[in-house]
Amino acid sequence: MVIPATYTFAQVLWDILIIFAWVIFIWIAITVLIDVFRRHDISGWAKAAWVIFVVLLPWIGVLVYLIVNHEGMAERRARDDATAQAQVDQYIRQAAGTGGSASEIEKAKQLLDNGTITQAEYDRIKAKALS
16 A cells, blocks of 8 residues: 555544544444434334434434434433443342351341241351351
8 A cells, every 4th residue: 555645644634533523423323323212202203204314414313313302312321321220239139148148147037036947946057157
C-alpha cells in the first residue's frame, strides 16, 4: 500500500475524525433501535415506523427519536438495570445462604423454636456445625 506524499497530517486527522463520528453514529443508531424493540408501550406499527424513519433518514431519525424519547429511554434503562441488579442480588443471596455452619445453626434454632427438635438435638447439631 503506497501513501502519497501529498497526504498531509491534517488530512489524516480529518479522516480519523470522520471515522470516529461514524462509529459514534452507528453506536447511537443501534442504541435507538434496541430501545425501539424493547419498548412495550408502542405497537408493532409504531416500531416499524421508527425503524423505517431511522433507516431512511438516519441522522434525522436518530436525532428525532432521541429528542422525543430521551426521558423514556433513561427510565427504561434504569428499570432494566434495577431488574438485572435485583436478579444478581437474589442469586448471590441464594448461593451464599445455602451452606455454612451459621446457616445450619439458624435452621436448627428455628426447629427448636417450633418444637420440632429437643434442646439436646439442637445442642448436638450446633456442636456438629461448629466442629
